[in-house]
Amino acid sequence: MKWAIYKKNTGSFVIAVAIMAGVGVVSYLSLLQYKENAQWVTHTREVLEKTKEVMSQIKDAETGQRGYLLTGKERYLEPYRTATGEIVQKLKALRQLTADNPNQQGRLDRLEPMIAKKLVLMEQAINARSKNLESALQIVQTDQGQQIMEDIRMLTIGMENEENELLKQRSIEANASAHQTTLLTIFGSVIASAIVGLAAMITNQELAKRKRMENSLQKARDELEIEVSKRTAELRNTNEELQNEINERKRAESEILRLNVELEGRVAERTAQLEATNKEMEAFSYSVSHDLRAPLRSIDGFSQALLEDYSDNLDALGQNYLQRVRAATQRMAQLIDDLLNLSRLTRSEMRCENVDLSALVEAIATELHKTQPERQVEFVITPELVANGDAHLLRIVLENLLGNAWKFTGKNPKARIEFGLLQQDDTHVYFVRDDGTGFDMAYIDKLFGAFQRLHAMTEFEGTGIGLATVQRIVHRHGGRVWAQSAVEQGATFYFTL
Incomplete structure (x- = not known):
């Protein structure tokens, strides 16, 4: 009885520990997932920041250019030169950050030549201003730079919108991972506590049962001694019958073993036959797909060539014959396709x-x-x-x-x-x-x-x-x-x- 109580308590403890260990493992995996989601959130924010920085540098360059065009003073070109130098580096960093996103890479493929064209127009206007204001104004008044700037702005807005959508989705996933970890920890703790409490209740019930059993055990011993002598005689007869049954059972087991060996042999033979049949079907399908189609394509192709290139040399009846040849080859090709599809139905996995x-x-x-x-x-x-x-x-x-x-x-x-x-x-x-x-x-x-x-x-x-x-x-x-x-x-x- 003590051993039974010990086993039940030990079993309950092992289950509780196993549940806590399982919760720990799942929680750890959830934390890893949360960490990964958090890294993606940070990555998305970096992309957004770099996109805004690129746009800001373009605006700084445009501001410096505009100041120089209006005043002709070289000091206004300092933000322009600084911005043009940093734009290339920021575009390179932005391309590295979005290497995992084909959509953003596509937008960068369109954005980079636009920015380069914008910088060329700005440089042309600056060079023209160094000569005279009228030449620079003629370049600016074409509105080409403004249209390019609008296209650049639309592309960067598209990049920001996609990254904002990714940021929203990845933030939701990160929050879901954290919430899942919390729920799993609480649930595991509750289950483990319930199992420990159940073990304590079972222990009390087993102790009370043990006391009652001890009282009835003594009475049973007295009755057992009387019963033993009676049962001994019965057991002798039963043992003889049991021995006969054991012998019969051994003979039956030997027969079953023989039948199992025979059945395994039949199964192996049937499996080999099925494998050979499947290989034959595959070879047949290959032959139908390649060897039979080739002459059909030739017949159909040459018939079409005759109709197209030598129709003037054929009367209506000859053209009709060729058309019937083409129709027959096309029908034969369709029959081959249908036959292949029918054979695949019995071999495809369900x-x-x-x-x-x-x-x-x-x-x-x-x-x-x-x-x-x-x-x-x-x-x-x-x-x-x-x-x-x-x-x-x-x-x-x-x-x-x-x-x-x-x-x-x-x-x-x-x-x-x-x-x-x-x-x-x-x-x-x-x-x-x-x-x-x-x-x-x-x-x-x-x-x-x-x-x-x-x-x-x-x-x-x-x-x-x-x-x-x-x-x-x-x-x-x-x-x-x-x-x-x-x-x-x-x-x-x-x-x-």
Whole structure:
């Protein structure tokens, strides 16, 4: 009992110390973050100060120049010469300070030539004034220097605005780090104190329990001696039965071990087969992507060259043949692309998250309207339908289903496409419904096959890969997909995840 109390108290103490140590580490990290944020705040203020100093030096140079132009006295040029000498150094320091900010570096790339041009104009006016006042006034009255000064001022204001925004953001982050450190310290102290108090309460309860147990222990000993003799005989029988059970269990464990070894061998063999298959798929994809595309590009390119360069030597039938050759090669290239995309779907890594399917459908509907703004198609979308899955792959599913609904309602003067949810037992069933051409259910087995088409190319365009893509993505999400339709009565596609 004493050992149990000691273990509980020691455990409580260790937990309290661990919490305080954790709070200390987190607080230290938060302080480091605060220090870093504070350094960035100081850095931002230095940038602001240097920007203002550059502007101030330009104004000092302009003031010195103006005094000299008005009086012709050399002593007015002292602030001008001082300012022109320091402007270059301050611009260099400003460029070093903003080396981490591409926006500010871009502004400096525009600011430096403007300042140089401003200084050249000022120097020209000073040189002209040394000859006569009229020449200097002609240079000043062009207003070119004033326009350059306004451009310089706008650029420096832009730099100051961005640095002020950075200063505001970094100050908020610094304050947040300090606040987080304080909260963590208080929270850890409260938790540690609560654990120590709980340990003290447990100790008192254990001591009271120990006293009661000591009283009942003596009584139990007397009863135990009587029971021991009785149980000894029972244990002999039980031991024999237990030994038989142990022997049986050892035989079962040996069999399980043998099966595990066999299973591991099968898994290793299957893994090797899958790796070989993946390598073959990669080699196939490379071959399709490079070896098959090259001759197609040549056929298409030379056909186009014949049409463009030798059209005068070909009659209408010959030109039609070449156009059909080009159309066939382009269709073959599209089939290759679709085949590659289909093969990648089974090999790409899935990143599951909560996906707003209703928002995806609205975005896709907007894109479809932009392709044919003259069509009158009503989209009925159930709001706030959220599912867990890979956002990119689920968008491909919806693009294919909605794209088919849009395509096969193309002959309707007014069409209706609906996206919604059905509840079957405990399963969410999503659906896309249209009132378009539909199809004959006798061909349902071909519907989700790769490159299977239920309509002629001249009637509806496409390669027949979309629904095969949908099925593979849905299967990767552990779901299933099916359809119901009738000719000229629209179609409804259902899927689960």
